[in-house]
Amino acid sequence: MSQIKAYGIIASMFTIAAVDIGGTQLRAAIYTQGRAQPLAVKKVATKANLPNTFDRLVGLIEDVLPQDRKVDAVGVSAPGPIDPHTGIIMATPNIKEWRDFPLAAKLTERFGFPCYLDNDANLACLAEWKFGAARGHHNVLYLTISTGVGGGVIVNDNLLHGHQGLAAELGHTIVQADGPICGCGQRGHLESYSSGTGIERHVAEQLAAGRKSILDKNRKNSAQEISAAAKRGDALSIEAYRLAGTYLGIGVANFLHAFNPSIVIFGGGVSQSGALLFDSFEVSLKERVIHLKYLEGLVIANAELKDDSGLLGARALAEMKLQK
Amino acid sequence: MSQIKAYGIIASMFTIAAVDIGGTQLRAAIYTQGRAQPLAVKKVATKANLPNTFDRLVGLIEDVLPQDRKVDAVGVSAPGPIDPHTGIIMATPNIKEWRDFPLAAKLTERFGFPCYLDNDANLACLAEWKFGAARGHHNVLYLTISTGVGGGVIVNDNLLHGHQGLAAELGHTIVQADGPICGCGQRGHLESYSSGTGIERHVAEQLAAGRKSILDKNRKNSAQEISAAAKRGDALSIEAYRLAGTYLGIGVANFLHAFNPSIVIFGGGVSQSGALLFDSFEVSLKERVIHLKYLEGLVIANAELKDDSGLLGARALAEMKLQK
Numbered sequence: 306m307s308q309i310k311a312y313g314i315i316a317s318m319f320t321i322a323a324v325d326i327g328g329t330q331l332r333a334a335i336y337t338q339g340r341a342q343p344l345a346v347k348k349v350a351t352k353a354n355l356p357n358t359f360d361r362l363v364g365l366i367e368d369v370l371p372q373d374r375k376v377d378a379v380g381v382s383a384p385g386p387i388d389p390h391t392g393i394i395m396a397t398p399n400i401k402e403w404r405d406f407p408l409a410a411k412l413t414e415r416f417g418f419p420c421y422l423d424n425d426a427n428l429a430c431l432a433e434w435k436f437g438a439a440r441g442h443h444n445v446l447y448l449t450i451s452t453g454v455g456g457g458v459i460v461n462d463n464l465l466h467g468h469q470g471l472a473a474e475l476g477h478t479i480v481q482a483d484g485p486i487c488g489c490g491q492r493g494h495l496e497s498y499s500s501g502t503g504i505e506r507h508v509a510e511q512l513a514a515g516r517k518s519i520l521d522k523n524r525k526n527s528a529q530e531i532s533a534a535a536k537r538g539d540a541l542s543i544e545a546y547r548l549a550g551t552y553l554g555i556g557v558a559n560f561l562h563a564f565n566p567s568i569v570i571f572g573g574g575v576s577q578s579g580a581l582l583f584d585s586f587e588v589s590l591k592e593r594v595i596h597l598k599y600l601e602g603l604v605i606a607n608a609e610l611k612d613d614s615g616l617l618g619a620r621a622l623a624e625m626k627l628q629k
Numbered sequence: 630m631s632q633i634k635a636y637g638i639i640a641s642m643f644t645i646a647a648v649d650i651g652g653t654q655l656r657a658a659i660y661t662q663g664r665a666q667p668l669a670v671k672k673v674a675t676k677a678n679l680p681n682t683f684d685r686l687v688g689l690i691e692d693v694l695p696q697d698r699k700v701d702a703v704g705v706s707a708p709g710p711i712d713p714h715t716g717i718i719m720a721t722p723n724i725k726e727w728r729d730f731p732l733a734a735k736l737t738e739r740f741g742f743p744c745y746l747d748n749d750a751n752l753a754c755l756a757e758w759k760f761g762a763a764r765g766h767h768n769v770l771y772l773t774i775s776t777g778v779g780g781g782v783i784v785n786d787n788l789l790h791g792h793q794g795l796a797a798e799l800g801h802t803i804v805q806a807d808g809p810i811c812g813c814g815q816r817g818h819l820e821s822y823s824s825g826t827g828i829e830r831h832v833a834e835q836l837a838a839g840r841k842s843i844l845d846k847n848r849k850n851s852a853q854e855i856s857a858a859a860k861r862g863d864a865l866s867i868e869a870y871r872l873a874g875t876y877l878g879i880g881v882a883n884f885l886h887a888f889n890p891s892i893v894i895f896g897g898g899v900s901q902s903g904a905l906l907f908d909s910f911e912v913s914l915k916e917r918v919i920h921l922k923y924l925e926g927l928v929i930a931n932a933e934l935k936d937d938s939g940l941l942g943a944r945a946l947a948e949m950k951l952q953k
Contacts, residue, residue, distance in 0.1 A: 467889020468768045474886040562798040565791020
């Protein structure tokens with residue numbers, strides 16, 4: 306018996322290459338199962354406006370490979386709509402040359418090991434569930450709030466993918482059918498209110514309409530600048546974050562009614578805004594849930610993993626695929 | 630080998646009591662696994678305004694029990710928020726005396742066999758997946774559109790329950806944050822636009838505001854009466870259904886983005902309205918999905934099981950529990 310168990314442990318000591326494709330950086334790391342720290346890690350600039358991103362990615366993976374080049378699988382986190390079943394990147398917001406790009410197949414062709422691909426919000430959710438704030442939870446809602454709003458959902462210890470792998474596109478939930486235009490071109494999405502872009506849009510509209518503010522009305526103000534102005538007491542800036550938080554509460558109420566998670570995790574730069582965003586979020590969420598039971602014991606937490614979540618999510622994906 | 634297989638079949642030939650608790654009727658039936666038709670079925674009036682509903686239910690089950698009283702389990706479909714983990718009815722819209730009512734425990738105490746409970750929309754979804762329009766699909770969205778709007782979701786061949794069993798409350802999705810009041814008291818829910826109640830509300834508001842119509846402005850007009858008037862060309866009635874369909878498209882777009890199902894099934898009386906509701910639904914859904922891939926191969930179908938869906942869902946629930 307003990308020998309069988311020992312074999313089991315040996316057989317599952319995978320070596321994983323993890324890749325995180327970001328708009329500004331490409332990262333790669335090598336992990337051995339059971340060890341938190343990577344054996345090797347490297348990052349380079351994405352240079353998304355230059356051609357040959359795939360060649361830069363291959364060079365980066367070459368640089369972190371172990372000397373014996375033995376890797377059991379590679380997991381890849383990438384932005385934008387992705388088909389996780391086929392490993393095809395349908396489109397990315399930054400790397401324009403990758404449209405319907407079969408990244409998993411091309412990496413497998415180049416290196417010979419199996420490659421698994423999923424989108425960055427799903428994998429950040431998976432990473433938080435396996436290594437971060439959601440450890441021990443079985444039903445998880447993860448929202449990343451930065452330039453856009455992305456979502457990932459764990460249902461009964463599995464990432465929610467749906468039929469084609471297109472589930473959990475939660476930033477594009479319609480919360481005000483006649484609301485403002487979203488980055489995607491549609492109207493009234495959660496993202497059009499509660500993202501950094503949404504906060505910037507509200508301020509720009511109000512400044513154009515003649516609202517008083519300490520912000521410069523002659524140029525675009527970033528979400529960070531608006532946050533700084535809010536902390537100096539600027540009423541318009543405070544209002545912009547309050548509105549973002551109010552709609553975030555509306556969106557999360559919808560997601561509690563849909564998924565009934567035991568934890569909600571917030572990642573992304575704008576989620577670091579503290580009371581500026583979350584005071585109105587809490588008021589709105591309490592007001593909008595249809596039964597307080599949805600909030601009983603509900604954990605609301607910040608993401609724990611920060612910059613490493615893409616790599617750790619890619620790692621977790623590859624480990625889970627190998628164990629199946 | 631063949632003997633083992635035969636044992637397997639014998640062991641799984643369960644006898645199931647199925648119960649459907651409706652606002653107007655209580656139904657009970659006895660099913661043997663592998664046979665579509667019930668061995669016995671009976672229905673009585675719920676008389677929800679009278680006390681002792683539990684006793685009427687017990688009497689009804691007694692009436693359908695086989696002579697040897699041997700039943701492996703009872704499955705129960707009931708409206709309203711339910712805790713499927715504990716078998717407690719939190720509240721029902723009609724049977725006021727059942728608040729935090731431990732129905733599963735009380736039935737088990739009375740009859741001695743295990744009892745499993747879930748809400749009517751979840752079980753209608755389960756029934757369509759196991760016996761009806763969604764056979765062979767792995768990711769299913771079911772919406773019932775009648776007085777209210779209810780939802781059920783199958784994710785990878787399992788009913789979506791979430792942490793406390795409160796998931797898939799899809800009628801209460803906020804689609805217009807500042808929209809009209811819903812039956813639940815909150816604002817801007819899908820149900821406040823696309824249910825029979827929502828259609829009636831729109832007509833009542835417009836009549837009160839002096840809109841011309843062939844409908845009687847001095848009394849409440851039912852969704853059926855509005856449908857009949859629409860078919861006679863009444864512009865206000867046509868508009869009311871068109872608005873309901875438009876918001877139904879908005880809600881379903883949200884659910885495609887959240888769950889990415891391969892089939893959407895509509896049940897409930899208002900879903901029988903044909904082009905009156907679904908012409909504007911289709912336009913709205915196509916306009917509101919963020920990528921046409923969500924609609925590729927998507928099946929949109931009417932529920933097949935009609936009045937039996939509650940009993941068949943309760944039956945499927947009990948069979949699944951016994952097989953686990």
